[in-house]
Amino acid sequence: MHLLNTxxxxxxxxxxxxxxxxVIEIQWDSAGRFERNLTVPPGKLAxxxxxxxxxxxxxxxxxxxxxxxxxxxxxxxxxxxxxVKQTGSTAADGVLDVGQPQEYCWxxxxxxxxxxxxKVSLKQPGTP
Numbered sequence: 001m002h003l004l005n006t007x008x009x010x011x012x013x014x015x016x017x018x019x020x021x022x023v024i025e026i027q028w029d030s031a032g033r034f035e036r037n038l039t040v041p042p043g044k045l046a047x048x049x050x051x052x053x054x055x056x057x058x059x060x061x062x063x064x065x066x067x068x069x070x071x072x073x074x075x076x077x078x079x080x081x082x083x084v085k086q087t088g089s090t091a092a093d094g095v096l097d098v099g100q101p102q103e104y105c106w107x108x109x110x111x112x113x114x115x116x117x118x119k120v121s122l123k124q125p126g127t128p
Contacts, residue, residue, distance in 0.1 A: 023105070026050025032124035039117050040068060040110040048120065049105040052098045059123045060106065061093035066116035069109045074102040 026034050026048050040046045052058060062070070067088040073080050086092055096104065110116045 023047045023049050026122065028124060034120075034122040036120045037117065038120070039115050040064075040066075040108050041115050042110055042113050045107060045109045046118065047105050047107040048122075049103055052096070052102060052104050054098065054101045056098045057125050058096040058098070058104075059093075060096060060121065061091070062106075062108070062118055062120045063091045064108075064116050064118045065090065066110065066112050066114060068116055068118070069111065071107050072096060072104060073107065074104050076102075 024036065024038070024047065027050075028034055034048075034050075036048065038046050060072075067090055070084070070086045070089050070092060071082050072084040073082045075081075083096060084092075084094060098104070106120065106122075108116070108118055
């Protein structure tokens with residue numbers, strides 16, 4: 001039984017390491033924008049997270065040359081809410097309308113066999 005527990009623990013650690021994302025903190029520039037070029041390796045995730053204030057609208061877009069699973073989400077305790085969730089997208093855009101302040105995350109997962117470059121743009125209201 002001890003050997004089975006050891007093997008199970010090893011597999012769980014190995015699995016989490018293969019899908020773990022580096023979380024990039026959203027840092028707004030003086031014009032209220034955040035832009036980033038990133039690459040999502042095969043079998044991995046990329047995630048941008050930041051606190052968004054009450055009654056804020058964030059215009060967002062991304063483009064990639066590879067299909068990616070994409071979502072915008074936030075956590076409330078153990079509950080995860082997805083205002084946006086897409087599968088196999090190479091591009092998308094929209095407006096996130098925030099009612100309550102939350103830590104929102106834009107997340108991409110690459111189920112493909114090659115790295116996926118992603119160009120991301122976020123813009124807060126009142127910016128050109």
